[in-house]
Amino acid sequence: MKIAVIGGGSTYTPELAEGIGAAAGLGVDRLVLVDPDRSKLDVIGPLVRRILRRRGHPAEVEWTTDLDRGVDGAAAVLLQLRVGGQAARIADEAFPVECGCVGQETTGAGGLAKALRTIPVVLDIAERVRLRAAPGAWIVDFTNPVGMVTRALLDAGHRAVGLCNVAIGFHRRFAAMLGRDSAELELDHVGLNHLTWETAVRADGRDLLPELLDRHAEAVADETGLPAATFADGRVPSYYLHYYYAHDAEVERLRHEPSRGREVARIEAELWRLYADPALDRKPELLSQRGGAYYSEAAVALLRSLLTTDGAVHAVNVRNRGFLPYLPDEAVIEVSARVRSWITPAAERTLGPRQRGLVASVAAYEELGVEAAVRGGERRVYEALLAHPLIGQHDLAEALTGRLIAAGREHLPWA
Structure with a gap:
């Protein structure tokens, strides 16, 4: 079975390789990395091959800049690309x-900028x-905003799921x-991508x-970056909710500290130096600082369910189809779901009125x-910007629109 990774030249790819290498019985015999940057592939490709060999995994590893060749005959295509690179993220x-x-x-105008070019x-x-x-190939999207x-992808009729x-971190x-x-626990995870709550932790x-x-x-407060009052109703918000619940404090912090994009750019420069070592045959510890903890575990487990229809539960991005009755059916939600050849929400405890209002507002912005x-x-x-709950003012939406288009014009052909 062939798996193709679009954005295979990413610094994340060794993490994915470790997950595939550790997965028994997944049936992957060809892993193809696709990226427009040949120089990155020529570093990542050999490293991925060495990681799989160390793990004793028999898959053949290939890399190419040719998209058609890369996806030809693939059973699943994983998307992990960043249009514009770290420079666009910093902007x-x-x-x-x-x-x-x-x-x-x-989140907010930066998230919309990324969506527009992606x-x-x-x-x-x-x-x-x-x-x-x-035939029947799955597209699995890790690309933000997921x-x-x-x-x-779903609006265009593709067989796709987001992850x-x-x-998995929670x-x-x-x-x-x-x-x-x-393995003993199952979480009820409900909301929208990067706007989710853990509503139950089930065992026995x-x-x-x-x-x-x-x-x-x-x-738990340390994990979320928020005070315990924000989960006093028994629903634990993800870290991303602090952009909403502590917006002004976060803006003030961002005015005085280097952005996450600049920090990631620094980490990636060092990762590329490490990856170039021909003796390296495992992901370096530094990769954990890049973000994406447990990414490989989540990706490989989801692939197993999509390709073997084992019915396991995963937190995925899928059509709402009535699960959250205050959202349109065609909205995409992030929810614990049972994955077979079809995907069915499995969460039993859902959101309260405080969460529902915010979710409905952000879902409208996403549409x-x-x-x-x-x-x-x-x-x-x-x-879109005017609809976002963190913006919602004409003057601000108008100013952000101008700044967004000016910053991203290179990647917006209509502009």
Whole structure:
């Protein structure tokens, strides 16, 4: 079975290789890395080959700049690309702060900027996958903003699912707090991508989340970056909620500290130096600072379920289809779901009124943002920004629209 990785020249790829190398019985015999940057592939490709060989995995590793060749006959295509590279991310994080808003690559104006330049590229790739991959091939999207990218893919009729590592991070940390093996636990994870809550932690037919919060409220607060009052209703917000619940403090911090993009650029420069060592045959420890903890575990486990229909539960981005009744059916939500040849939400405890209002507001923004990415146009960008709950003012939306288009013009053909 062939798996293709689009954006295979990413510094993340050795993490994915470790996961595939550790996965028994997945049936991958060809792993093809696809990237427009040949120089990156020529470093990452040999490293991935060495990682799999150290693991005793028999898969043949190839790398190519030819998209059609890369996806030809693939059973699954993984998307992990970054249009514009770290330079574009740094710009996404800068211009919103200058306007008094959070600058972050998936939230607010920065997230919309990334979606605008990413979604058209992803849709072009998906059309090649439709033509060249194996019948029934899955597109698995890790590319941010995952929810919006997944919605664009589904709107265009592709067989796609989105994946984020937030849920598996909570899963592992909650297991450690409870002194349990993570395999014993199942989480109810509900919301939108990067706007999610853990609403239950199930084991032995019981919900252990009340016990966990009673015993470890301070540790959970540290994980979320938010005070315990924000999860007093028994629903634990992801770290990304601090952009909403502590917006002004975060903007003030961002005004005085280097952005995450600049820090990642520094880490990546060192990773490339390490990756070039022909003796390296495992992911270096530094990669853990790059972000994406447990990414390989989540990706490989989801691939196993998609390709073997084992019915395991994963936190994925899928159509709403009535699960959250206050959202349109076509909205894309992030939810614990049982994965077979079809995907069915499995979470039992959902969101309360405080969460529902915010989710509905951001879902409306995402709908408008996808339309702006697909159809282009300054007015559509403005409409999406005006709908975002962190913006919501005409003067601010108008200023951000101008700054966004000016910063990203190189990647916005309609501009």
